[in-house]
Amino acid sequence: MTNSSKRLFFIDAIRAWAILMMLQGHFIDGLLDTAFRDDSNVGYSIWKYFRGITAPVFFTVSGFIFTFLLVKGKDGQGFNNPRVKKGIKRGLELLFIGYLLRTNFMGLLNGQIYPSFYIVDVLHCIGLSLLGIIGIYLLTYRKRNLVFGLTLSAIAIVLFLFEPLYKQWGFSFLPQAFANYVTKANGSVFTIIPWFGYAALGASISLIFNKLRDRNYFFPLTIASLLAIGFALIKLSSPFFLSISEATGIKLFSDIFYNNYLFIRLGDVFVVFAIFMVLERLLQNRTLLKIGQSTLSIYVVHFIILYGSFTGLGLYRFFHHSLNPYVAIPGAIAFMYISTYTALKYEDHKEEIKTQIAKGTEFTMKQIEFAAIYSYNTIKPRIIRLLRRFGLAKN
Template identity: 60%
Template sequence: MNVQTNRLYFIDAMRAWAILMMLQGHFIDGLMDPVYRDTGNAAFNIWLYFRGITAPVFFTVSGFIFTYLLIRVPQKGFENPRVAKGVRRGLQLLLIGYLLRLNLFGLFKGQVYNAFYLVDVLHCIGLSILVLIGIYLITSKRKPYLFPTLLLGITLGLFLFEPVYKQWSFSFLPNALANYFTKANGSVFTIIPWLGYATLGGFVSVLFTRFKDFKHLYAAGIPLAAAVGYVLIYHSSSAFASLHGFTGWEFFGLIPLNNYLFIRLGNVFIVFAVFMLLRRFLTNRTILNIGASTLSIYVIHFIILYGSFTGLGLYRFFNHSLTPQIVIPGAILFMVVCTYLALKYNQHEAEIKSQIAWALASVKRQAIEVKEASIPMLRELSIRVRLVLRRFLRTVRG
């Protein structure tokens, strides 16, 4: 594949891989009996390792794709059409994130459960897109190197100081806002540190855009990504320990105690290297369509697995109760069903949306007709009530 093409197919393939890994990961993690979580089992450890890679890859690829589309157009600042589209997309993801946690039965009873305010993947990606737009607008009329420098700086800042701010309770904020920064109330993801992967993806996309005409981009990029990944995975902890001994700064000493952010970042670079290496074999239309349908797949999987709106999902009936013999083929079937439904939805998206719009308009018309028909009845009822009251008052006075 030539770099000059508008679409980087290996990125779509990475996104497809990440969403499928997310589906099976959520299914197995939520439904398999904990008694089978044996860290002495090699197969389970491999699954657990790849489950840990999924979210960092997904966030990084999301930041890469959005930034790549944002900066490749000639317009700058607010004149860039991708800015308005990005704002709509970010707000849409936030809205869908909240809607998926809405329970209609509770709403009918006048209750909004605490789970509605918890923050998940869509919230963080939506907010990350808005942050990327903000950084882009701030730097759009300044030196061209400032945008990628800020992106990389945010990633390093969030990852380096994670041992410090993860201890903060954010109790001074309302829970609905605090949930974006702390998992104390049950949030699955938080904007810090996960924004760091999105900004790193944005930084890498800037490099791809700047060197798009470089003849040996992939020949140089693949070994570079693999080398950076190797160093981060196997040597970042010892490097931070050495920095702690050299500087005496406490936060450097805290990082090696739980160095998951930089190690997972190394995994992301390795995944980039692998997919770039295999890029010529990743042009299958179905794979690319899956990569372009991640939002639909995510929404459908959330409804089926966690029971959005009704609470009647697989998680409610089979929570941590299945054996590997059932949960593994079940996860494969779950991936196939969610992907098939999402691709079918995207294929008929315009028709489905028009039908929904027609149904809503029909309900609205019927509501107006009922209201208009009831006005004469209410007037007649009002007249009768006034007559009855007058007769009653006359009787009382007489």
């Protein structure tokens, strides 16, 4: 890739890798028998570590690609930027799909909304993160991208630093549907705090790429910087916070030391970025890039198959924590292939499918309208006769 290339192919490759990692991670985590979850097993511990990288990478890349496109255009600033309206629409769409996937139609037919409907997951948080990035952009765009980037980075660092404090808050004063966005007490898988931090940092990094990527030696210097910062965060951030705690006596820093997953995972993200930038020329496979551009469809398909959206009849219901590794591993590979293949086929025929759905919806509405008119014309004479009998209508 030349520095002047309009598309950053390594970002699509990272997205493809992250979504595939997520597919196998959800499958193994949900279906592998607990008897085989042994942290002393080298294979399992390696898998567990890499599974933990997936979500931070996914959030960071989402913030990166959205903000890169948001500030790249020259069509306008603020609300005049067409990416703002598209971003708001996309954010709301992700929130809607997130709730839709947790809807059980059988329960709705019985007049019930199950508590799982209100659980917040990755789509909710990414959707809300996009809206948050747009909000910060609208507040700072008049002061140039430097203020935008510094604000995003500052918010991320604050969220990461104070996570030991706010993770203990119950937020019981909020309705559960809203509390689920900020606490895992009710079963939420992700919460907007601290996960917005990764999206915000991805957004701030994209501003650097947007401004400097055409400069000579930008990519080699960026790769070296990402590797240096990444390994420093992985290896040195915990001792750093411990030393601050010992020097100041502030308990917050020791709490970070004992559960320093946010900064270590950020280091992992930087290393992943650097590796994919190095390998970019080898990763420009058409199918791989298409997977990276179809992550939402893949996510939706995998959620339906694994968790049984709409019906509750998914693999999770029948094989939850029941498979041994000899079944789970090939099963995960098959699951990745089926989910990805189905989603890509949908992408190939998306416009046709949408057209057919629109036609089907229009036909259904016409049938309902016809039935309503027919019913009204059928019942109308009877109503008039009844009203005449009681003297409520003229002959």
